[in-house]
Amino acid sequence: GAVVSQHPSRVICKSGTSVKIECRSLDFQATTMFWYRQFPKKSLMLMATSNEGSKATYEQGVEKDKFLINHASLTLSTLTVTSAHPEDSSFYICSASAGPKDSPLHFGNGTRLTVT
Amino acid sequence: GEDVEQSLFLSVREGDSSVINCTYTDSSSTYLYWYKQEPGAGLQLLTYIFSNMDMKQDQRLTVLLNKKDKHLSLRIADTQTGDSAIYFCAESPDMRFGAGTRLTVKP
Numbered sequence: 001g002a003v004v005s006q007h008p009s010r011v012i013c014k015s016g017t018s019v020k021i022e023c024r025s026l027d028f029q030a031t032t033m034f035w036y037r038q039f040p041k042k043s044l045m046l047m048a049t050s051n052e053g054s055k056a057t058y059e060q061g062v063e064k065d066k067f068l069i070n071h072a073s074l075t076l077s078t079l080t081v082t083s084a085h086p087e088d089s090s091f092y093i094c095s096a097s098a099g100p101k102d103s104p105l106h107f108g109n110g111t112r113l114t115v116t
Numbered sequence: 117g118e119d120v121e122q123s124l125f126l127s128v129r130e131g132d133s134s135v136i137n138c139t140y141t142d143s144s145s146t147y148l149y150w151y152k153q154e155p156g157a158g159l160q161l162l163t164y165i166f167s168n169m170d171m172k173q174d175q176r177l178t179v180l181l182n183k184k185d186k187h188l189s190l191r192i193a194d195t196q197t198g199d200s201a202i203y204f205c206a207e208s209p210d211m212r213f214g215a216g217t218r219l220t221v222k223p
Contacts, residue, residue, distance in 0.1 A: 004158075006158065034211075041218075042215065042216075043204065043213050043214060043215040043216050044159075044204070044213050046211075093158050093159065095158075095159070101208070101209045102146045102147050102208045102209050103208075104147070104149055104161050104164050104208075105149075105159075105161070105206075105211055106161060107151070107158040107159040107160070107161075108158050109157050109158040110156070110157060110158045112156065
């Protein structure tokens, strides 16, 4: 149980375009989902906490207008990278918890974004 | 600096035991987790331990927790080449992650 599906797994886009990444909890409801960015050989950097039915909470230094998060249902959160630049190229991972705050997070398989 | 610290690299021979260490600073941590990340993939939850436990064993995996020293370790018995990956420890409730330990298993 507790499967998180992330789509697409890999995307290449041109500078200036927008890219949407989906994160779905397949067999549980997640009121909260998390978006991370991972740089090569680095740990996960929490970008934002996505809350169903309300605005996302962004970490310091993360541009909310550039990384748009929508959590329209209990099983789906989306991250849209707007006006992408090459420096946005990275590995983006989402996670969700099936239980209360201390419950372990279950992760999607990540999205490799390459901006040319 | 980071609140959760791990050594970055570990290399072992196939069949040996691997021990990956982690230290944390939050004394109010309730659960501590170990995740595995294979190349190009997301994180897979391996195991976790409640903060009032000292040890948890799950097949080849043994988690040891020294709450006084805020030290967590993951021991992998009979390490296989398929265990090569990056291992992250994390603490709740804030789910802070260490930088990850890259385990390389040599045949």
